[in-house]
Amino acid sequence: MTLYEFEGKELLNKYGITVPRFEILDSAEAVPSVSPPFFLKVQVLSGKRAASGGIVEVKNKKDFFSATKTIRSKKFNGETPQKIIAEEKISFTREHYLSVYYDTARRSPALLYTIDGGSGVEKRKIEKYSLRAEDGEMGNIPLPRPLIDKLLSLFFSEDCVLLEINPLVESEKNGKKIWMALDAKIKLDSTASGRHDWNYPPRSSGHAPTLREIEAKKIDDGDYRGTAGSSFFDMEGDIGILASGGGASLMALDALIKKKGKPANYTEYSGNPSKEKVEKLTKIVLSKPGLSGLWVIGGVANFTDIYETLSGLVDGLKKARQELSLTIDYPIVIRRGGPRDEEAFAMLAEVKDFDFHIYGRETSISKSAEEMVRLSNIYKKIKKSGVKSR
Amino acid sequence: MGLLLPKNAKLIAQGITGSEGRVALPWMQKYGTKIVAGVTPGKGGQELSGVPVFDTVEKAVEKVGQVDGSVLFVPPMQVKKAVEEAIRAGIRFILIGAEKVPVADASAMYELALKKGANIIGPSSVGLISPSRKIKIGSIGGPNPDQVYKEGEIAVISKSGGMTSEIALHLGQHGFGISWAVGIGGERIICADFADFLLELEKDFTTKASVIFGELGGTYEERVAHLVREKKIKKPVVAFIAGEFTETLPSNIQFGHAGAIIEGRSSRPSAKRKILAQSGITVADDFDEIAELVKKVIV
Numbered sequence: 001m002t003l004y005e006f007e008g009k010e011l012l013n014k015y016g017i018t019v020p021r022f023e024i025l026d027s028a029e030a031v032p033s034v035s036p037p038f039f040l041k042v043q044v045l046s047g048k049r050a051a052s053g054g055i056v057e058v059k060n061k062k063d064f065f066s067a068t069k070t071i072r073s074k075k076f077n078g079e080t081p082q083k084i085i086a087e088e089k090i091s092f093t094r095e096h097y098l099s100v101y102y103d104t105a106r107r108s109p110a111l112l113y114t115i116d117g118g119s120g121v122e123k124r125k126i127e128k129y130s131l132r133a134e135d136g137e138m139g140n141i142p143l144p145r146p147l148i149d150k151l152l153s154l155f156f157s158e159d160c161v162l163l164e165i166n167p168l169v170e171s172e173k174n175g176k177k178i179w180m181a182l183d184a185k186i187k188l189d190s191t192a193s194g195r196h197d198w199n200y201p202p203r204s205s206g207h208a209p210t211l212r213e214i215e216a217k218k219i220d221d222g223d224y225r226g227t228a229g230s231s232f233f234d235m236e237g238d239i240g241i242l243a244s245g246g247g248a249s250l251m252a253l254d255a256l257i258k259k260k261g262k263p264a265n266y267t268e269y270s271g272n273p274s275k276e277k278v279e280k281l282t283k284i285v286l287s288k289p290g291l292s293g294l295w296v297i298g299g300v301a302n303f304t305d306i307y308e309t310l311s312g313l314v315d316g317l318k319k320a321r322q323e324l325s326l327t328i329d330y331p332i333v334i335r336r337g338g339p340r341d342e343e344a345f346a347m348l349a350e351v352k353d354f355d356f357h358i359y360g361r362e363t364s365i366s367k368s369a370e371e372m373v374r375l376s377n378i379y380k381k382i383k384k385s386g387v388k389s390r
Numbered sequence: 391m392g393l394l395l396p397k398n399a400k401l402i403a404q405g406i407t408g409s410e411g412r413v414a415l416p417w418m419q420k421y422g423t424k425i426v427a428g429v430t431p432g433k434g435g436q437e438l439s440g441v442p443v444f445d446t447v448e449k450a451v452e453k454v455g456q457v458d459g460s461v462l463f464v465p466p467m468q469v470k471k472a473v474e475e476a477i478r479a480g481i482r483f484i485l486i487g488a489e490k491v492p493v494a495d496a497s498a499m500y501e502l503a504l505k506k507g508a509n510i511i512g513p514s515s516v517g518l519i520s521p522s523r524k525i526k527i528g529s530i531g532g533p534n535p536d537q538v539y540k541e542g543e544i545a546v547i548s549k550s551g552g553m554t555s556e557i558a559l560h561l562g563q564h565g566f567g568i569s570w571a572v573g574i575g576g577e578r579i580i581c582a583d584f585a586d587f588l589l590e591l592e593k594d595f596t597t598k599a600s601v602i603f604g605e606l607g608g609t610y611e612e613r614v615a616h617l618v619r620e621k622k623i624k625k626p627v628v629a630f631i632a633g634e635f636t637e638t639l640p641s642n643i644q645f646g647h648a649g650a651i652i653e654g655r656s657s658r659p660s661a662k663r664k665i666l667a668q669s670g671i672t673v674a675d676d677f678d679e680i681a682e683l684v685k686k687v688i689v
Contacts, residue, residue: 046642104578104609104610105612107497107500107580107581108579133501191490191491195492225409227490231646245646246549246550246650247551247576247647249645249646250605254632255677263635270646298552300559301532301555302516302529302530302552303410303413303551339532364677366676
């Protein structure tokens with residue numbers, strides 16, 4: 001989970017790393033108590049905020065109102081800022097860049113640093129230091145050890161997967177030199193949430209989450225066995241996706257798009273989730289208006305109980321009809337295999353009130369994608385002619 | 391001992407009394423895997439499918455003698471402790487099934503494995519299987535692995551557990567059998583990666599070629615490309631990389647596996663496909679053509 005700048009700065013503060021004084025303005029009417037000059041900074045999750053006008057300097061009180069008005073009317077990478085912070089202006093000489101993250105190339109935590117930070121840093125040379133003890137590179141980092149220690153303490157104690165400070169500056173406070181973090185990008189490892197009392201509201205990186213995305217992410221709450229909907233993303237197409245497995249779901253969507261199908265969403269369930277979890281996810285997928293097909297797609301499962309999960313699908317379909325008053329007359333293509341698949345297919349054969357097209361392991365995922373696209377095109381054609389004849 | 395266990399390897403199973411372990415244990419036994427003891431703290435003295443359960447790994451090893459490895463059915467937050475316990479007891483092969491193990495724990499376990507010369511597969515590994523050796527560790531292949539995993543000469547290494555079996559099924563439908571198949575997990579930090587397996591498979595006389603299944607995120611595919619270029623991996627490799635559609639969506643979204651996230655250019659599927667192809671690896675465009683490509687590379 002990515003934190004907003006102000007949440008990141010609160011964490012930095014907790015671990016003794018100095019940040020500029022700031023105030024959160026959460027409504028258009030809020031007026032900061034700090035006196036100008038200060039910066040207004042929109043709180044959004046996407047990067048390159050400064051380049052798109054998300055950071056504005058307010059030089060006098062008069063400027064403040066026009067500045068907030070402009071900044072609040074903008075969208076940043078599709079995201080409308082809910083919060084803005086007013087932050088004191090800090091004087092400094094150089095902008096450094098520092099980040100701590102998990103480096104998959106070494107399979108260990110690493111630190112990136114350059115004295116030449118600020119915007120555009122990704123185009124400049126950055127040094128990488130391994131944080132694995134026996135690599136012995138820690139001592140080479142050209143920054144004061146107490147500062148590094150505080151940052152690493154925050155990174156590990158809070159289960160971060162990314163801690164990025166750009167810029168990190170050297171400033172003066174009461175005649176003393178002091179390191180300050182002027183920005184903060186922190187990503188927490190959600191799998192570690194069980195050992196923290198994080199209380200951050202739901203969010204999606206890079207775009208404003210849709211209602212369906214928020215609802216889908218709630219399914220796994222408080223039940224670690226199996227997962228359903230923790231990855232959910234609304235897309236622009238008309239074929240609802242209920243995929244199983246992290247890898248199969250990716251491969252399946254690539255295949256569907258290659259066959260000229262347009263997915264309405266991305267999502268997956270895996271790890272033998274309960275029937276109830278699949279039922280909830282089914283309802284969320286179906287709630288998207290304008291569907292012309294549902295593709296229930298997965299490989300030959302190793303552990304997931306196919307009878308349980310496909311029973312969840314049927315329950316979800318029935319409840320979506322009752323509770324959400326959906327017609328669900330479009331083709332539903334199912335391709336799946338794995339434990340108890342024969343029982344599952346026998347159970348599905350008894351369900352007569354949906355347009356099921358059931359395939360097992362003899363039909364490949366790509367072939368089933370082709371079938372899904374073909375059937376949904378026929379459905380769309382019939383619908384269209386039906387409207388005309390009326 | 392490496393990642394490829396010998397025939398008749400003896401294993402213990404940690405967390406065996408849990409819901410997943412209970413189900414997977416008889417599946418493994420039926421296949422021929424020798425599970426000689428189970429470990430669950432507080433459940434010592436019980437017996438499960440003829441396997442004695444002990445409170446600690448130390449007690450188990452004391453009773454049944456040194457073993458070739460341990461398979462973990464422990465819940466995610468307890469995995470690190472269980473791995474440390476196994477390594478303390480002298481075990482040098484560990485397979486972790488749990489998903490959602492914190493990244494910090496995975497990284498610490500990898501560091502420990504390096505230090506102690508241990509081999510860890512996972513977290514989030516569906517298992518390891520070798521039909522000719524009658525070894526099946528973890529839930530790979532479910533209750534009837536023979537339906538999918540036929541004995542043969544092709545190795546499958548996959549970030550995705552489901553796709554491990556799907557590839558074996560596809561190969562089987564085209565007359566190819568499996569020498570080894572393993573799910574290495576789709577996490578941000580995994581212990582044994584594609585290259586670790588491919589390096590060991592170089593010395594495995596049953597394996598003629600390998601199929602790897604990669605996806606967006608991380609640099610594990612890149613390492614394979616480097617080692618092929620350096621001629622450390624010489625046996626043919628056919629690669630399939632999933633998730634190209636994600637490149638048209640905003641970055642920083644996680645797709646399924648915890649490691650499936652685009653952070654930087656090199657973690658994109660298209661970049662992976664390119665670097666693999668450039669180093670001479672055969673990259674499949676369509677999943678259904680994998681077997682055909684395998685046929686080409688082994689002649």
